[in-house]
Amino acid sequence: MDITFQHVNYWYQAGTPFAVQALTDIDLTIASDTFTAVIGQTGSGKSTMIQHLDALLKPTEGTVAIGDRLIDHTTKNKHLKPVRKKVGIVFQFPENQLFEETVIKDIAFGPQNFGVSETDATKLAREKAELVGLDAALLERSPFDLSGGQMRRVAIAGVLALEPEVLVLDEPTAGLDPRGRLEIMSLLTKLRTEQHLTIVLITHQMDDVANYADHVIVMAHGQVVKQGTPRAIFSDPEWLANYQLEMPSATRFAQRLVERGFSFDPLPLTEAELADQLMGQLPKEATPHG
């Protein structure tokens, strides 16, 4: 299921003295079965953009095509439920959306809203809880007794229980420890390879962009300023600095090695690429015995 934006403009509080334009003339396509990363400074319109993917916001001007549904400012809210079943959004700090008495009930809440019976929804909830790595012993506990990382997994499981085709995540690793971050990112890889979910990820972690994404959208001041593969995006350090964006840490390290006489073609984006290219260049006596 592709999602296509055509000339999308969005104003918050349109028609009042507080009107603010958050999106300006956005054209983009999120193709089926891709991992898209959305990057850009805080306030660049990323979060506003992703709310259009699920028709939570409707464009003030222009259209958004979600699969075969065309959304514009005239679209009525009551016809949007089928769209929301296909696109799951995990908002920033999703642990704030938990409310049921037990973890399992909370995960099963979503599917039940879409008409799945209670027994089926509970079964689905158990499945998804296992998928996100929640201990079965936690399922009967109150979600408010859990740790922050566990709560976040419950929230993600609750969205996955909708069985969406497109999964949108707004900074899912914000505020987690390194281990929690790695766990969430490997969960995304698993969803992508095993279940062929289309994934859209908003992030400030350029390493995650380099490691996982195959399409990158760069936003600034409510506009899409660049789109392409991670290699194309990270090929121009000056341009990135202009938009106050960083390079992945492997690339930064490689740049410093270049100053010391190493050469890379192309500049590595991930640690694995860096290691590969370094192996051939190391002096003989530095390579391990073998």
Added chain:
Amino acid sequence: MDKFLFGRYIPGHSWVHRLDPRAKLVLCFMYVLVVFFANNLWTYLLLTVLLLASVAATAISLRIFLRGLRPLLWLLIFTVLIQVFFGAGGHVYWSWGILSVTHDGLISAGLILMRFVLIIMISTLLTFSTAPLDIADGIESLLSPLRKVHFPVATLALMLSLALRFVPTLMDEAEKIMNAQRARGVDFGTGGLKQQIKTIVPILIPLFVNAFNRAVDISTAMEARGYQDGENRTKYRQLKWQRADTISFLVYVVSLASVIGLRFVA
């Protein structure tokens, strides 16, 4: 919630924006009191002129003020209709069962409408032109004589300014939670009454839980920064009474006194 203007602050640098919040609070309060004294054409005319002059002094267009009335439109219509159909006395124009349209009924409906509009407009003027924290400061300063009777003015002021500070934060949060639940298939504002009440639970519980957590965090942070109680603190934001305040005060006192005068003369 996007188009909700009532009770909001519109930043600016007009005459009214720069007035002392105490002056604005007192003037607004006096105006509301005097509205109830008005009983004939001339008094209402004078009050309207005074209001329009104040609106002009805010440099905010009258259209925005009128739009601020919109959320209360149904309440206005409802009250006026009640007055029109249940008012008694004077010449009867039309009647059916207990409903009747009479001369006095129409007059009192007109009065009620006028009063409503004037009161809403003047309070909208206050909130449009005064930042919430200024209102809190103004209220604290006006209540300070109550310290003599051991009323906890400082505590009340702290609660008020904390509450005002977190209104927008809580609104944002409510909206975020609503969006998250909508993404999980909750339909707000559809279905029967019972259905709609059920959809409030997934917003209310997270909102309350977050508010509790936030209260704990804030009180910890306040203690860590040396807050003990409301007494014996100095103030960073000092209120200053200026000439513009005196002038506005004189204009209001003279006009409002004339309104009361006109009531008894005419």
